[in-house]
Amino acid sequence: MSGEGIRTISIAGTGNVAFNLAPALYKAGFEIRCILGRNPENTAELASMVQARPVRTVDEIDADTELLILALPDQVIPGFSLSIKNAGMFNGIMAHTSGSQSLGAITQHHAGGGVFYPLQSFTKLTRPEFSGVPICIEGATPLISSSLVMVAKALSGDVRLIDTGQRALIHLAAVFASNFSNYMYSVADCLLAKSTVDPDILLPLIRETAMRIHGGDAANLQTGPAVRRDWSTIDMHLSMLRNNPDIREIYKTISELIVKLKDTGGAC
Amino acid sequence: MSGEGIRTISIAGTGNVAFNLAPALYKAGFEIRCILGRNPENTAELASMVQARPVRTVDEIDADTELLILALPDQVIPGFSLSIKNAGMFNGIMAHTSGSQSLGAITQHHAGGGVFYPLQSFTKLTRPEFSGVPICIEGATPLISSSLVMVAKALSGDVRLIDTGQRALIHLAAVFASNFSNYMYSVADCLLAKSTVDPDILLPLIRETAMRIHGGDAANLQTGPAVRRDWSTIDMHLSMLRNNPDIREIYKTISELIVKLKDTGGAC
Missing domain, CATH: 3.40.50.720 (NAD(P)-binding Rossmann-like Domain)
Structure with a gap:
C-alpha cells in the first residue's frame, strides 16, 4: 500500500x-x-x-x-x-x-x-x-x-x-438541498409549460433564491404566501391546482410546514 | 391621466x-x-x-x-x-x-x-x-x-x-421555484445544525443545481436516489428521519413524485 x-x-x-x-x-x-x-x-x-x-x-x-x-x-x-x-x-x-x-x-x-x-x-x-x-x-x-x-x-x-455518520447526514441534507429543490423547479416548469409563458422567466428568481443564502440562514430568508400566512393566496393556488392532486397535495403539505417553520424557528 | x-x-x-x-x-x-x-x-x-x-x-x-x-x-x-x-x-x-x-x-x-x-x-x-x-x-x-x-x-x-391569468400562473410557479426550494434549503440546514458539520458545505451544490437549469429542463437534470430508484438509500434516509415525522413524510412524498417524474416525463 x-x-x-x-x-x-x-x-x-x-x-x-x-x-x-x-x-x-x-x-x-x-x-x-x-x-x-x-x-x-x-x-x-x-x-x-x-x-x-x-x-x-x-x-x-x-x-x-x-x-x-x-x-x-x-x-x-x-x-x-x-x-x-x-x-x-x-x-x-x-x-x-x-x-x-x-x-x-x-x-x-x-x-x-x-x-x-x-x-x-x-x-x-x-x-x-x-x-x-x-x-x-x-x-x-x-x-x-x-x-x-x-x-x-x-x-x-x-x-x-x-466520518461515515457525518457523511450520511450530509448526503441526506443534500437530497433536500439539491434533488428536492430541483424537483420544485421541475414543477414550476411544468406549470408554465401548460401556458404561453416561457419558463425562463423564473431563472433570475431561482438563482437569487439560491445565491443569497449563507451559513444556515435559509429559514430566516423564507418568503412567500405561507410564511406571511396569506391564506387567500394559498386558497387560490390550491384551487388552481384542483386538477392536479399530487402537486396540490405537496403545495398544501409544504405550505403547512413553512407556517410551522416560523412558529418553531427551525425546519426539523 | x-x-x-x-x-x-x-x-x-x-x-x-x-x-x-x-x-x-x-x-x-x-x-x-x-x-x-x-x-x-x-x-x-x-x-x-x-x-x-x-x-x-x-x-x-x-x-x-x-x-x-x-x-x-x-x-x-x-x-x-x-x-x-x-x-x-x-x-x-x-x-x-x-x-x-x-x-x-x-x-x-x-x-x-x-x-x-x-x-x-x-x-x-x-x-x-x-x-x-x-x-x-x-x-x-x-x-x-x-x-x-x-x-x-x-x-x-x-x-x-x-395578463392577469398568466401572472397568477407565474406566481404559483414562483412559489414552487423559490419559496419551496428555499424551504428545502432550510430543512437541509436544520439537519446539519444537529451535527458538527457546517451547513455552508451545501452552498456549492445548491448553487450548481440552481445555475445549471435553463428553459424548462429541470426534469431532465433531476439527480438523486429517487430518480435512480435507489430504494436502499431511500430506506436508509427514511430511517434516519424516524424521529422527525413531518420531514420524513415530505421526503417520502417527494421521492415518490420524482419516481413518477421519470415515468411520465413531466412533473404535473
Whole structure:
C-alpha cells in the first residue's frame, strides 16, 4: 500500500461522477491508468479523454496503481470490494465516492479503504468546476486519510475530514438541498409549460433564491404566501391546482410546514 | 391621466418590495414624490433614501403624481383602490405589484389601473440588481401599458406584457421555484445544525443545481436516489428521519413524485 504522494489512479465506473472526476484528476496532473466499465463505448470514451487504458474486468486493473476510485452505484460497492479481494493482486488504496455507503463497505474486504466523496451533483451534460466542490475524505488509517486529502487538494480548495455518520447526514441534507429543490423547479416548469409563458422567466428568481443564502440562514430568508400566512393566496393556488392532486397535495403539505417553520424557528 | 413619459412616482407601502423598488426607481432617475406607510419609522427611512415626502394617509399623496405604485399586501389592494376613489383627487396611473391580484382589483374603483409585477423575491436584507429581474406589465388601456413598460425598461432588460391569468400562473410557479426550494434549503440546514458539520458545505451544490437549469429542463437534470430508484438509500434516509415525522413524510412524498417524474416525463 502506498503512502502519501499518490500519482497513479484508476477509476471503476463510467457514470456521472466518473465522467466528471476522471478529467478533473487528469487535468490536475495525475496519471490515469485504467478506466473500468461494463459499457464498452462509455469506457472507451472516458478512457480516451484521460489517456487511460479501458478495461472490463477487475483482473485487468494495473496491480501497482496507487489509488483505485470506485465511482460506482452504492449497492455494488461491497461486492466490487470483494471481487478485488478475490482477484488478489491489488494492493493500493481503494476509495469509493458514495455519500451513503460506509467506509466499512470497502474495509470489510480490503484493508486499504477510504472515501473520496465530492459533494456536488454531476450530470454528463454539466461539468461544474471542481475547485469549489467540497470533497469529504475518510481513510481507514491516518496515512490513507492524508494521502486522499493530498489528492483532493489538487482538485479543490475545500477538503474536509468527514466520518461515515457525518457523511450520511450530509448526503441526506443534500437530497433536500439539491434533488428536492430541483424537483420544485421541475414543477414550476411544468406549470408554465401548460401556458404561453416561457419558463425562463423564473431563472433570475431561482438563482437569487439560491445565491443569497449563507451559513444556515435559509429559514430566516423564507418568503412567500405561507410564511406571511396569506391564506387567500394559498386558497387560490390550491384551487388552481384542483386538477392536479399530487402537486396540490405537496403545495398544501409544504405550505403547512413553512407556517410551522416560523412558529418553531427551525425546519426539523 | 398622463400618457407615456412618466417622470413622477409615489409609492404606497414600506415592505420588502417597496424597499427594493423605490431605490431602484430613484436610481433610474425618476422623481419619487411620496412614500405612504403606516409605520412612521419605516416610512421616514425609505422616504429619506429616495428624497421623497413621507405621508401617512391617502389624502396627503400629491394629486399630480403621474404613477402611484401600490407595493402593498394583496388583501388590502382593493380597499386601498376604493379609498383613493373616495379621496377623489388622484388622477394618475395606479399600479399594484402583486402576482396574484387581478388588474380588476384596481380598475373596479380606478379607471387608470395597471400592474407592475417584478418577478423576484425581495427581503430587506437582500437587494438583488433590478437589471435582470423580469417585470410583468398589464394596463387597463394600451396607453397605460406602454407607459408602464417605459418605466419598467428604465429598470430592467426583461419587460413583458403579461395578463392577469398568466401572472397568477407565474406566481404559483414562483412559489414552487423559490419559496419551496428555499424551504428545502432550510430543512437541509436544520439537519446539519444537529451535527458538527457546517451547513455552508451545501452552498456549492445548491448553487450548481440552481445555475445549471435553463428553459424548462429541470426534469431532465433531476439527480438523486429517487430518480435512480435507489430504494436502499431511500430506506436508509427514511430511517434516519424516524424521529422527525413531518420531514420524513415530505421526503417520502417527494421521492415518490420524482419516481413518477421519470415515468411520465413531466412533473404535473
